[in-house]
Amino acid sequence: MAKHKLLIVDDEIDFLEMLKLRLEANNYSVVTAMDGNEALEKFKTEKPAAVLLDILMPGMDGIDVLKKIRKENSKVPVFIITAFSNEERFKMANKLNASGFIVKTNDLQKEIQNITSAIAISEGFKGR
Amino acid sequence: MDNRDHTGSEKRHTAMGLFLTLLAIVFLTDILTNIITAIFHIPIILESVLGGFLVISIAYPALYLLIFKPLSVEIARRKRVEKMKDEFIGTVSHELRTPLSITKEGLSLVLDKIPGPLNEQQARILTVSKNNINRLSRIINDLLDISKIDAGKKVVRHEAFDIIPVIWQTMALFQARIRDKGLAFRSVLPKGAIVVRGDVDAIIQVLTNLIGNALKFTERGSIDISLKDTPEEIELSVHDTGVGISKEDMPKLFEKFQQFGRVNGPGEKGTGLGLAIAKGIITAHNGRIWAESEFGKGTKITFVLPKNKE
Ligand SMILES: Nc1ncnc2c1ncn2[C@@H]1O[C@H](COP(=O)(O)OP(=O)(O)OP(=O)(O)O)[C@@H](O)[C@H]1O
């Protein structure tokens, strides 16, 4: 099976590096972006199978990026990366049709299993 | 925090000010009415109409200047302070958790041998490091919870839920560790659903802290959970046959950072915040929590939670 390409967006370079290693160990190929504009650009050029998006970034924050991504593509799974739960943001992300959350402090290996199944489901949609 | 006392004395001041202002207004309008009636020979029937008119024209600006305006300024100031506090808690938790999660993931990656093989000693050192990073994040969470409780922001949901499955689920999380220690773990719960209204996550946290303590401070015997159901409230207790708490320590039990007779061995040392958080959560639900204990024999912690039916 061909490797799925993921776009990960976070303004913390150290976190990006850790997450990239973890995803590559799970047989994904990874493209990174450190801000909203770079993320949108790479979303268009790289056509990732899913996006992992930090919610709190300076400049254009994750919610705005998610809105713009949804305009381009309403189906691609987008996961919100967050350091803590914040009810309002969760509601907002749900309204914008996010596929789920990655809580930074949780066990990332477990969090990635959710991503894998979300991608499988969206592949299923494409097949029809 | 002594916020509440301030509010209390300020309220008393405001009430006193209001009373004096009203007294002054009544007095003033009465004098003015008399003067005007005397000068212009206004008939008695119209006197009360004039009085009413004067009360309104004097009272409204006076009340506005003396009470409503300072009050609204004060309310706006409080709201700003509250908002700053919230933002502070939010920022601190984000700023602390990010480096923690990065460090934790770094250790996990090496422990999962993703960059390459690892010898036994390296693995052990990294495991200890990772456990302590986890401990640090628990402490940060507890400190944040305490500050949320102080700010009245911990118990946010007031939804109806069935407490029985909540108890089962929490017990299930402890089952293995309690069995490993050779302790009996039993429960006496009424049949059928028992609906209470509150913040289910916060209640799970209380149960977790109480059962966690029972497990930590009991070396032999049993841990028993029991629930009494009445029309207005539930009473839940966690009863262990552990080390117990001495009479001198009892009054400090629910205070922050109080720990007595720290346990030795490989287990976690804790911070002394578990019971303070439990008390904060139960109090925010308008409930009560207390302890009964015999030193060397065991401890029973009980809380009462009003059902808060709509
Ligand atoms: N079931 C119990 N049996 C005996 N002693 C207890 C029991 N529960 C609490 N204590 C005593 O009360 C102290 C405070 O308890 P608390 O749960 O607040 O803190 P902790 O368990 O020490 O740390 P933390 O909960 O923050 O991890 C404990 O350190 C212990 O000395």
Ligand SMILES: [Mg+2]
């Ligand atoms: Mg405790």
